[in-house]
Amino acid sequence: MTLGRIAGILDSTSGSREARLFRAAHGIVFGAAILALALDTVPRFAESHGALFKALMVLALVLCAVEYALHLATAPAAAYWRWAVSPAGIIDLISFVPMAVALAVAADSRVVNLFGILWLIKLVRYSHGMTILARVIPGVGEWLLNVFLAFLVVLFAAATLAYLFEGKTQPDTFGSIPAALWWTVATLTTTGYGDTTPVTPAGRMLAGIVMICGIAVFALWAGILATGFAEETRRYNFLKTWDLVAKVPLFKSIGAGTIAEVTRLLRPRETPAGAEVMHKDEPGDCMYFIVSGEIEIQIQPRPVRLGAGDFFGEIALVVDGPRTATAVATTPCMLLVLDIVDFRALISREPDLVKVIEAEAARRMVQTGPGRAV
Amino acid sequence: MTLGRIAGILDSTSGSREARLFRAAHGIVFGAAILALALDTVPRFAESHGALFKALMVLALVLCAVEYALHLATAPAAAYWRWAVSPAGIIDLISFVPMAVALAVAADSRVVNLFGILWLIKLVRYSHGMTILARVIPGVGEWLLNVFLAFLVVLFAAATLAYLFEGKTQPDTFGSIPAALWWTVATLTTTGYGDTTPVTPAGRMLAGIVMICGIAVFALWAGILATGFAEETRRYNFLKTWDLVAKVPLFKSIGAGTIAEVTRLLRPRETPAGAEVMHKDEPGDCMYFIVSGEIEIQIQPRPVRLGAGDFFGEIALVVDGPRTATAVATTPCMLLVLDIVDFRALISREPDLVKVIEAEAARRMVQTGPGRAV
Amino acid sequence: MTLGRIAGILDSTSGSREARLFRAAHGIVFGAAILALALDTVPRFAESHGALFKALMVLALVLCAVEYALHLATAPAAAYWRWAVSPAGIIDLISFVPMAVALAVAADSRVVNLFGILWLIKLVRYSHGMTILARVIPGVGEWLLNVFLAFLVVLFAAATLAYLFEGKTQPDTFGSIPAALWWTVATLTTTGYGDTTPVTPAGRMLAGIVMICGIAVFALWAGILATGFAEETRRYNFLKTWDLVAKVPLFKSIGAGTIAEVTRLLRPRETPAGAEVMHKDEPGDCMYFIVSGEIEIQIQPRPVRLGAGDFFGEIALVVDGPRTATAVATTPCMLLVLDIVDFRALISREPDLVKVIEAEAARRMVQTGPGRAV
Amino acid sequence: MTLGRIAGILDSTSGSREARLFRAAHGIVFGAAILALALDTVPRFAESHGALFKALMVLALVLCAVEYALHLATAPAAAYWRWAVSPAGIIDLISFVPMAVALAVAADSRVVNLFGILWLIKLVRYSHGMTILARVIPGVGEWLLNVFLAFLVVLFAAATLAYLFEGKTQPDTFGSIPAALWWTVATLTTTGYGDTTPVTPAGRMLAGIVMICGIAVFALWAGILATGFAEETRRYNFLKTWDLVAKVPLFKSIGAGTIAEVTRLLRPRETPAGAEVMHKDEPGDCMYFIVSGEIEIQIQPRPVRLGAGDFFGEIALVVDGPRTATAVATTPCMLLVLDIVDFRALISREPDLVKVIEAEAARRMVQTGPGRAV
Known part of the structure; x- marks a missing residue:
């Protein structure tokens, strides 16, 4: 196995089968090690399965070290140092060195647990979607x-007021501003433990206002993230689809000017070999x-095989009826899906493209007779 | 009653009157049976109405069995097996067989309750909107x-830290990572039971951070679902309206190119016989x-009857005044509603269509005199 | 005072000065009466101010009766009955009759409180925004x-499982499904009272899942309402602006085709007499x-007065500088505001309209010298 | 240092280096003073570090006074009074006068704390983003x-019902409507302290409904804020970008008509001197x-320096490959970023602009050979 191939497997953005398998195995080992770490803190389990837990942790540590070595080995000659000081390199290093030391010197097992959190970061680093x-x-x-x-300002102002209102009545829990912060943060986030609550009328009125402010902060945050997410989703889907659209000759012919519009309407779908993409007589909506x-x-009489660049399933859209045949993937396929809603919108935006599709639908229906074609 | 008709009634996507009645009856019986199941667990009620509860449960079981048999009977000859192994078939089967067995062998009634949850799934399966x-x-x-x-990673990291910070002070509730998870999940979801709370300064600072992370997860989830929902709503409304638009000759004439645009502006509305669609002298906004x-x-002097393909209520939009007449549905009607906002937008997008509507409005006003027409 | 004028005042959608004053007075009286009702339940206050509270309640009741009588009196001859059986009429009737009876027969004051809730509905009925x-x-x-x-299904399923998991350990709080519902609803809404919490591992795992489902329901609801709200806001603002746009001759000239586009860009603003609309030397963004x-x-040398149909403040947009003069409303004004962002968008969509505005800006700058015009 | 320069530093909207440094120092001093104020309420810390805390507070007060004096001194001659009575002037005044008096007369330290809240407002006033x-x-x-x-109406109605349902069973906590409000507000905001909970079946059913209403209020608020935020973000980004776009000659040439469209696609980015803007061989997406x-x-062979009005990084977009060179800012730069998604959308909307960019890309690739140019 060459170094290049190993580098490909380690690359967290790679979509190859080997890289995926590696990521899955990686996830399972570290998931199990983290679980072992957690269960090891329960005395009952530690007694009965302590050896197994230890073994899993050591296995994960060894894997960490091997992975780190491979990363270094596969980095381009001049980039050893560059990778070693990159965030990824540092995370990979501190994910095994301190813990190995802690295990070796038989330190307090609590310290070991603390370093276990770093494995969570490793898990996340290999998650494709997380980076998006x-x-x-x-x-x-x-x-x-x-x-x-704004949250902090409200938090602090409310804690000060709570201290002023409740400090004398409940000196233990509201006797200083830092103490009052505990109640305030639990209230402002609407968590509401209820271990300390105001008892004076002024304090309770303040509590009501703090709760409502909590809702507002919540809502504002949700609004901001919704806006940002909608934008980013659009961007991500566009880029993912664009590369695929460029590989279909039919779309190339419509010209660079409008291909961006068409890209927005298509959605990629991956299909494993043997999967049924559409089923005869079911309603067709794409x-x-x-x-x-x-x-x-x-x-009938004999199945037709379509390859890269072909399209199918268009008859159901053109005649607005059920599927006229079943389609099965004989190899793993990458498809672009055009929803019926967008197909109809396309009629006005890209009449030429729609005409090509309709002509092919007509040809297929004539050739095989309606009810037989796709 | 033929098998085909029964199949139509059982079809959960059918909009026929019989199918709706069946769904309503289905919902009532299973709703009552689930209620009986719940009340049967209260010793007081079980004693006084136990027999009634048992009867309701048995009735629901019998219905389940009959429904299952009918589904099998109405499936196309070659598709018995196919339906039986489909999710719907399996749900229908396990919704009565295990429970009937449990009742028959007089097992612990708790087991019976467990199977009652399956009825909830049946209830949902017949809900039209749920599938959307x-x-x-x-x-x-x-x-x-x-x-x-990300939620899980934060959850686990926070539990580990809580265990480290609080484990010695509160060994009962933070003495192991699994134990600390209980406090962490209640805090991260901002539920905040308050049965266990951190007491050390570090633990309380951690709690504050966990609560804020909880808000962020919440907000991110809301943002994602809002984005997805807005998209799906648009799609659903478009498809629902498209089929109706195709039945109105006026819209057909505007050409396939722009019909998709017009479809986006219309909203379907169902009206029972005898309902007042619009009332004279009220402001008209569609x-x-x-x-x-x-x-x-x-x-006056005599009412006018309009049928499929006609339109009405346009005078209020054209002259921007109140309704000039009352309109009542004499049969159940399916209408397409064009809001005043969209009518105005249509002026620039579809001038020809608007001209037809304005011409008809003018004709009607001349014919009957203003204030008398629609 | 004629009946027609009274009808105008009572009309909750009217924007006249008298109607607004009436609504404000109405709100104050009923707000005070509701407050009296609430404070009357505190023994301490009831003793010291009981008579005042009673007087306020009776005042509100008398007002209810008078309002009801006026509504009936001002209804068109044939519509007495129609109004009396409309929701508004029924609310108005039951807002004073049952409570007056309760007060008269000296019934339990708790019954009086119950009817007081109806005043809240009256308050809301006169709130303009609420109807929107x-x-x-x-x-x-x-x-x-x-x-x-879906919420109910999850709620019920979770309660059943909680009953199965926790019923034996905590028979008081999880001993039956209805009892378990109390814990379930508090958890699913992430309220988390903490008065009952699961103690078995299975129960706690269930609790975690229920909390996460709670977040999802929350988020889905927020997503749906955000979608609906965005749509409705757009519609409401369009209609509010459209009527005003029609009154400005400049906009009429741009043709019915594009007026809808322009309407979307404008926002109405009401200004009382004497208010400063813009201030010299401040940055101008509309x-x-x-x-x-x-x-x-x-x-200088003498102020200019502009009336209906005129526009001002355009120089700051055209030359991208600060305001060249202060503008004060001499009478209450209704203005349409065009934001700088939309002004720039307008350049490409409505070049003719922008040219008219720019020509006027140039004329004003020449006439009075730059730095002096608007 | 002239007064004008001081005025520029005090201006909270200024982007100059001095103004930023001042704002940072301002934030640190007041942040420290607020912290001192908070810690001073903890007896243990007050004893050990009391003098330090007092010194920090006095320092902040002196700064407040100096700032106030400078603001007055730098206001234009006729505008002393105007600034003094503006909200900013009043906040600045009451941020030190009452507290100084309180400290001087050795009053209860609690009063001092109350005035400390005003410093929070000062902190916020200098936050650029907050004003947006x-x-x-x-x-x-x-x-x-x-x-x-609506929240208040539900709150009050629920409190009344809770008083009716629970008042007799729990006279301490539900014995009057004001008392019942405490439970109601904690439940309606889903805070759920759990210090008081209903015990009657009717009260618990009410609690469930109140919680669900709480979710709805939450969701509605989130929906409204999301809508408003999305709108405002668009406006803010447009204005921020517009001023920069006007400084790039290339964009000026595309005409006022379409410059607004292009502005929407660009995003400003500030870069300090020495920063790497893009790195050779990395994927290029803008x-x-x-x-x-x-x-x-x-x-190679020698680096090229580009200045204001130039563009770079376009080759990766045109040939869809990795960066062909590294770009480093030699001075602090203000850049406009065009994302690959928007570049592709631009192809159909602004073909001329894209042609200019593609021609330059071709020229650069020829000149330096592919793989060497930008």
Whole structure:
């Protein structure tokens, strides 16, 4: 196995089968190790299965070390140092060195647990979607921060008032501003433990206002994230689809000017070999373009096989009826799905493209007779 | 009653009167049976009405069995097996077989209750809207899952820290990571039972951070679902309206190119026979197109009857005044509503269509005199 | 005072000065009466101020009766009965009759309190915005209902499981399904009283899942309402602005086709007499069109007065500088505000309209010298 | 240092380096003083560090006074009074006068704490983003208020019912409507302290309904704020970008008509001197336009320096490949970023602009050979 191939497997953005398997195995081992770490803190389990837990932790540590070594080995010659000081390199290093030391010197097992949290970060680092999600936060970060600042101001002002109102009545829990903060934060986030509650009328009125402010902060935050998320989703879906659209000759022909519009209407879908993409007689609400792979349309007298660049399922959209045949993927396929809603919108925006699709639908219906074609 | 008709009634997507009645009766019987199941667990009620509760449960079980048999009987010959192994078939089967067995062998009534939960699934299965709602989740599922993963990571990291900070002070509730999870999940979801709370300064600071993370998870989830929901609503409304628009000749004439635009502006409304669609002298903020049914416009000297393909209520939009007549549905009607806001937007997008409507409004006003027409 | 004038005052949608004063007085009297009702339940206050409270309640009752009589008297001859059986009429009737009876027969004061809730409905009925808000709910009602159904299903399933898991350990609080519902609803809404909590591992795991489901229901509901609200806001603002736009000759000239587009960009603003609309040397980020009223532009050597149909504040947009003069409303004014963002968007959509505005800006700058005009 | 320069530093909207430093120092001093105020209420800390805390507070007070004096001194001659009675002037005045008096007369330290809250307002006043955030609320204020009114109505109605249902069973906590409000507000906001809970079946059913109403209020508020926030964000970003776009000659040439469209696609980004804007061989998903500052493109044989008005990073977009060179800012730069998604959308909307960019990309690739240019 060459170093290049190993580098490909370790690459967290790679979509290859090997890389995926590695990520799955990685997730399972570290998930199990974290579970072992957690259960090891229960005396009853530690006694009965302590050895197993220890073994799992050591296994995870060894894996960490191996992974770190491979990362270093596969980095380009001049980039050893660059990777080692990158956030990923540092996380990978501190995910095994301190814990190994802690285990070796037989320190307090609590310290070991603390370093176990670093494994959670490793788990997340290999999660594809997580890195995408991380893009939403920066875009609206300035706004989130401002709401957070407002949150802190309200928090502090409320704690001061609570201290003034309740300090004399309940000196234990409201006797100082830092003490009053405990009640205030639990109330402002609407958590409401209820271990300390105001008893004076002024304190209770304050509590009501703090709760309502809590709702407002909540709502504002939700509003900001919803806005940022909607934007980022659109961006992400566009990029994901764009690369696939470029591989279908039919779309290339419509010109660079309008391809961006069409890209917005399509959605990619991956299909494993053997999966039924559409079933005869079921209502049809979308059509498919094949980016890669092979689809078998099960029509009589003999099935038809379609490959990259072909499309199918358009008859149900054109004549607004049920599917006229079953389609099965004979290899793993990458398809682009055009929903019926967007197909209809396309009629006015891209009449030429729709005409090509309709002509093909007509040809297929004539050739095989209606009710037999796709 | 033929098998086909029975199949139609059992079809949960059917809109026929019989199918609706069946669904309503189905809902009432199973709602009552679930209520009986619940009340049967209260010793006081079980003693006084135990027999009634048992009877209701047995009735529901019998209905389950009959329904299952009918489903099998009405399935196409080759599809018995297919239906039986479909999720719907399996739910229908396990909704009565295990419970009947449990009742028969006089097992612990708690087991009977457990199977009663399956009736809830049956209830949901016949809910039309529920199946639509279910479409929202898959579209944004990848994102929800990623937020959920982040939730788990924060949950676990916070539990580990809480165990480290509080474990020695409160060994009962924070003495192990699994134990600390109980406090952590209640705090991260801002539920805040308050049965266990941190007491050390570090633990309380952690609690504050966990609560704020809880708000963020909440907000992110809300943002994702709002995005997905807005998209799906648009799609659903478009499809629902499209089929109706195709039945109005006026819209057909505007050409396939722009019909999708017009569809977006219309909203379907169902009206029972005898209902007043609009009332004379009230402000008018929409006009109506009749898809099916008959509407009586109550103008002097004699009322006018309009049928499928006609429109009414346009005068109020054209002259921006109150309704000039009352309109009553003489049969159940399906109408398409065009809001005044969208009518005005239509002026620039579809001038020809608006001209037809304005011409008809002018004709009607001349014919009957202003203040008398629709 | 004629009956017609009284009818105008009572009309809750009227914008006249008299009607507004009436609504304000109405709100104050009923607000005070409700407060009296509430404080009357505190023995301490009832003893010291009981007579005052009673007097306020009787005053509110008398007002209710008078209002009811006036509503009947001002209804058109044939519509007495129609109004009396309308929701508004029934609310008005039961807002004083049962309570008057209860007070008269010296019944338990608790019954009196119950009827006091009806005054809250009266308060809301006269709130202009409330009736608008009520439009949002129906539009998304079908979806809200489905989420609510899902909420109930989860609630019931969770209560059944909680009963099965915890029933034996805590027979008092989880001993039957109805009893378990109390804990379940407090957890599913993330309220978390903490008066009853599960203690078995299975019960606590269930609790965690229920809390997360609670977040999801919350988030779904927020998403649905956000979607509905955004739609309704757009509609409401459009209609509010449209009527005003029609009164400005400049906009009429741009043709019915594009007036809808322009309406979307404008926002109405009401200004009392004497208010400063814009201040010299401050940054200018919008311009104004006068729908009604008179504005004085304070330029040297003598101020200019602008009336309905005129516009001002455009120079700051055209030359991108600070305000060149202060503008004060000499009478109450209704203005249409065009934000700088929308002004720039208008350049491409309505070049003719923008040219008219720019020409006027140029004329004013030449006439009075730059730095002196508006 | 002239008065004008001091005025510029005090201006909270200024973006100059001095003004920023002042704001940072201001924030640190007042943050420390507020912390001192809080810790001073803890007897243990007050004893050990009391003198330090007092010193910090006095320092903050002196700064307040100096700031106030400078503000007055730098106000234009005729505007002393105007600033003194403006909200900012009044806040600045009461942020030190009452507290100084309280400290001087050695009053109860609790009074001093109360005035400390005013420092929080000062902190916020200098926060740039906060003033922007404040714009969101007024736009949707009418709606928020209506939801709040509904909240109050539900709150009061629920408290009345809770008093009726629970008053006799729990006279201490539900014995009067004001007392019942405490439980109601904690439940309606889903805070759920759990210090008082209903015990009768009717009271518990009411509690369930109140919790669900709480979710609805929450959700409605989130929906309203999300709508308002999305709108305001768009406006803010547009204005921020517009001023920068006007400084790039390339955009000026596309005509006033479409510049608003282009502005929507660009995002400003500030870069300190020495920062790496893009790195060779990394995937490229955006291109940059230089508004001000200097960028060095590190290509062989000698680096190229680009200045205001130039653009770079376009090759990765045109040929859809990785970056062909590293770009470093040699001075602090203001850039406009065009995302790949928007670049593709631009192809259909602004073909001429895209052609200019593509021509330049081709020229650069020819000149330096592919893989070497930007």
